Amino acid sequence: MSSIDEALSDELENWRQAGLLRTLRTLDHTSGTRATIGTRELLNFSSNDYLGLARHPELQEAATRALQQHGVGSTASRLVSGTTLPHKELESAIAAWKGTPAALTFSSGHAAAMGTLAAILTPDDIVILDKRSHACCIDGARLSNARLRVFPHNDLNRLESLLKWSDAQQGKRRPRVLVVTESVFSMDGDRAPLNELVALKERYGAWLLLDEAHATGLFGASRSGLAAAHQLTDRIEIHLGTLSKSLGCSGGYIAGSQTLIDFLVNRARSFIYSTAPPPSIAAAAAKAVEIVQSDEGRLRCEQTWANAHRLDRWLAGHPLASSPTPPPTTQKQVPQSGAREPASAIFTWITGSESATLSAAEHLLEHGILCPAIRHPSVPRGAARLRLTVTAGHSPADMTQLEAALESSIKGSLQDPSHHA
Numbered sequence: 039m040s041s042i043d044e045a046l047s048d049e050l051e052n053w054r055q056a057g058l059l060r061t062l063r064t065l066d067h068t069s070g071t072r073a074t075i076g077t078r079e080l081l082n083f084s085s086n087d088y089l090g091l092a093r094h095p096e097l098q099e100a101a102t103r104a105l106q107q108h109g110v111g112s113t114a115s116r117l118v119s120g121t122t123l124p125h126k127e128l129e130s131a132i133a134a135w136k137g138t139p140a141a142l143t144f145s146s147g148h149a150a151a152m153g154t155l156a157a158i159l160t161p162d163d164i165v166i167l168d169k170r171s172h173a174c175c176i177d178g179a180r181l182s183n184a185r186l187r188v189f190p191h192n193d194l195n196r197l198e199s200l201l202k203w204s205d206a207q208q209g210k211r212r213p214r215v216l217v218v219t220e221s222v223f224s225m226d227g228d229r230a231p232l233n234e235l236v237a238l239k240e241r242y243g244a245w246l247l248l249d250e251a252h253a254t255g256l257f258g259a260s261r262s263g264l265a266a267a268h269q270l271t272d273r274i275e276i277h278l279g280t281l282s283k284s285l286g287c288s289g290g291y292i293a294g295s296q297t298l299i300d301f302l303v304n305r306a307r308s309f310i311y312s313t314a315p316p317p318s319i320a321a322a323a324a325k326a327v328e329i330v331q332s333d334e335g336r337l338r339c340e341q342t343w344a345n346a347h348r349l350d351r352w353l354a355g356h357p358l359a360s361s362p363t364p365p366p367t368t369q370k371q372v373p374q375s376g377a378r379e380p381a382s383a384i385f386t387w388i389t390g391s392e393s394a395t396l397s398a399a400e401h402l403l404e405h406g407i408l409c410p411a412i413r414h415p416s417v418p419r420g421a422a423r424l425r426l427t428v429t430a431g432h433s434p435a436d437m438t439q440l441e442a443a444l445e446s447s448i449k450g451s452l453q454d455p456s457h458h459a
C-alpha cells in the first residue's frame with residue numbers, strides 16, 4: 039500500500055464504522071423529478087430545482103444558441119478575455135431583478151461566498167455568523183482571517199451581545215463588522231427573523247451578508263428572495279445567491295452597490311483567478327431570471343408552495359415518533375389567517391442517529407423515493423436527518439407516493455428498536 043493510502047485508509051474505515059462514510063451515487067437516467075438507478079425508477083425528493091427550470095426547453099434553447107455562438111469553454115478568466123455578452127446580460131438581469139445597482143457572477147455560489155468574504159474582511163475586522171450558516175460562508179470567514187464569532191441559530195440576543203463587544207474593539211482603524219446569515223436555512227428549512235436582524239445590525243453600524251440560496255425563486259413579488267419580500271433590499275449590503283437551485287443552472291452571484299462590485303472585480307480571488315463560467319450557462323441563467331419573473335414563474339412558484347403546504351399538513355398529522363427534536367413543521371412560522379404555513383420548500387425528519395437515518399433513507403429508496411441521508415459534517419453529530427424538498431414538478435400522484443412511503447417508513451422505524459439508539 040502506498041504511504042498516502044496508508045495514511046488515509048484508517049480514517050475512511052473510522053467513518054465507515056461510525057455510519058459517516060459517504061459515497062457517490064450515479065443516476066443512470068434523470069428526467070425532471072424522476073431518476074433511474076440501475077433498474078430502479080425513483081421519484082426525486084432531494085433536488086434543489088424548486089421551480090423545475092433545470093430542464094426547461096427555453097433554458098436549453100438559450101444555452102444551445104450561446105454554445106453555437108461562443109463555443110464550449112470561455113477560454114480565459116473574466117478580467118483577461120473571458121467576459122462575453124451573455125455574462126454582461128446575465129449580470130444586468132440579476133441586478134434589475136434583485137433591485138440592486140449591480141451584480142457579479144462567479145463559477146459557483148460557494149466561490150462567490152469565499153471570494154467575497156475574504157476580499158472584504160481583513161484580520162483587523164470582525165465577522166459574526168449564525169451557527170447554522172452554510173460551509174461556504176464559514177470557510178470564507180476563516181479564509182479572511184478576520185476575528186470570527188458565532189451566535190446560536192437565530193438568537194438575536196446573543197447576536198446583540200456580540201455586536202456590543204465588536205463596538206468596543208479598537209484597532210488601527212474602526213473594524214469592519216459583518217454579520218452573515220441565510221434567509222432560508224439550507225438544512226433546516228426555517229427562516230431568519232429578517233426585519234429584526236436588519237434593524238439590529240443597523241443599530242450597531244454593522245453590515246449584513248444575506249445568503250438567499252434557498253429563498254430565491256420562492257419569495258417576493260418577482261420571486262427574488264426574502265429580502266425583497268420584506269422590502270429590505272436597500273438595507274442589506276451584500277446579497278448572495280446561486281444560479282444552481284431555483285434558477286436551474288450553475289454559478290453564483292453577489293448583488294449590491296456598484297462600488298461593492300468594482301471592489302470584488304479587483305479583489306475577489308475566486309473571481310479573478312478562475313476561468314469565466316461557460317457563456318452557454320450564463321445565457322441559460324439569464325433566461326431563467328426572465329422566466330422566474332414572468333407569469334409562468336409565478337405559476338411554478340405557486341405549484342411549489344402548493345406541494346409544500348400539502349407535505350406540511352401531512353407531516354403535522356404524523357408526528358414522527360423517532361424525532362428527538364420537533365420536526366420543522368412545529369418550528370416558528372409566519373401564521374396567515376390562523377392557518378399553518380410551511381417556512382420553505384425544505385422539510386426534515388430528524389432521526390438523530392446516523393444508522394436510523396441511513397435505514398430510513400434505504401426504506402424510502404425501496405419505496406421508490408430518492409432522499410439521501412444527511413449526516414455530519416453537513417449537520418451536527420446526532421442530528422442526522424432526511425431532508426425532503428418539494429418542487430413545482432411534483433404532481434399530486436408523486437406527493438401521494440411520497441406520503442405512502444413516509445407512512446410505511448415511520449411504521450418501520452417504530453418497530454425497529456435500533457432506531458431509538
Ligand SMILES: *Cc1c(COP(=O)(O)O)cnc(C)c1O
Pocket residue numbers: 146147148149151172174220224249251252280281282288289290
Ligand atoms: C448551495 C448553497 C450555496 C452554494 O451554492 P453553489 O452554487 O451550489 O455553490 C451557498 N449557500 C447555501 C445556503 C447553499 O445551500
